Amino acid sequence: xxxxxxxPEALRLQEGESSSLNxxxxxxxxxxxxxxxxxxxxxxxxxxxxYSAGEEKExxxxxxxLTKKESFLHITAPKPEDSATxxxxxxxxNTGNQFYFGTGTSLTVIP
Amino acid sequence: xxxxxxxxxxVICKSGTSVKIECRSLDFQATTMFWYRQFPKQSLMLMATSxxxxxxxxxxxxxxxxxxxxxASLTLSTLTVTSAHPEDSSFYICSAFKGxxxxxxxxxxxxxxxV
Numbered sequence: 001x002x003x004x005x006x007x008p009e010a011l012r013l014q015e016g017e018s019s020s021l022n023x024x025x026x027x028x029x030x031x032x033x034x035x036x037x038x039x040x041x042x043x044x045x046x047x048x049x050x051y052s053a054g055e056e057k058e059x060x061x062x063x064x065x066l067t068k069k070e071s072f073l074h075i076t077a078p079k080p081e082d083s084a085t086x087x088x089x090x091x092x093x094n095t096g097n098q099f100y101f102g103t104g105t106s107l108t109v110i111p
Numbered sequence: 112x113x114x115x116x117x118x119x120x121x122v123i124c125k126s127g128t129s130v131k132i133e134c135r136s137l138d139f140q141a142t143t144m145f146w147y148r149q150f151p152k153q154s155l156m157l158m159a160t161s162x163x164x165x166x167x168x169x170x171x172x173x174x175x176x177x178x179x180x181x182x183a184s185l186t187l188s189t190l191t192v193t194s195a196h197p198e199d200s201s202f203y204i205c206s207a208f209k210g211x212x213x214x215x216x217x218x219x220x221x222x223x224x225x226v
Contacts, residue, residue, distance in 0.1 A: 032213045043117070043204045043217035044155075087154070097143045097208050099215055103154040 002027040002092045006102035013078055013109050021073040021105045023088030033071050034099070035064050036087040044087055047073075078109045113139050115207045117218030124195055124225055131191045132221045134205030140185035141207035145215065146178075149202045161188050195225040 036044035050066040085104040114137040147155040161167040161182035179191040206215040
């Protein structure tokens with residue numbers, strides 16, 4: 001069964017302190033790995049889709065990378081407005097339109 | 112980008128009544144839509160998957176007679192919470208799968224409070 005595990009569960013950073021969030025996955029053929037950002041009381045906002053090992057995508061202070069077993073969301077010099085829960089999801093080639101979500105990493109950036 | 116709109120954002124209803132939440136894909140056709148429930152500080156819990164023109168597929172433990180899902184067109188899915196009770200109070204979120212694409216896009220979510 002396709003599975004996604006995110007770590008850490010929660011992360012507190014000082015403003016400007018770079019770090020990485022981890023998403024480990026098992027899937028029988030990866031069709032896509034997805035990162036979303038969710039602010040409290042709102043629906044998740046799409047950030048990135050990664051398709052194959054070695055792929056990287058960037059958006060402002062965020063960079064997502066992918067290997068055959070995990071993905072990292074690197075946050076460079078974070079600001080308080082980066083505080084949110086970051087969700088990772090995978091879609092496998094044998095599971096149709098099903099997306100499997102991790103439980104998320106709650107990031108707090110302290111000014 | 113792809114836009115998914117949910118309505119209403121907030122709803123309060125009396126115990127025993129029914130309430131409908133709409134999910135619309137505004138700028139694309141959604142062959143598949145998903146409905147989730149989210150409790151405070153917890154992750155998304157998939158309730159059901161709906162495909163346009165066919166019956167929804169419910170996750171184990173989700174009462175299909177209580178949470179009625181209709182996906183009558185490629186741009187609209189509705190979730191009706193029937194005979195609502197206070198324990199149904201929650202944050203409900205929909206997402207839409209863009210046909211031909213490989214990404215799902217989420218609505219803004221709907222807060223339901225049953226009093």
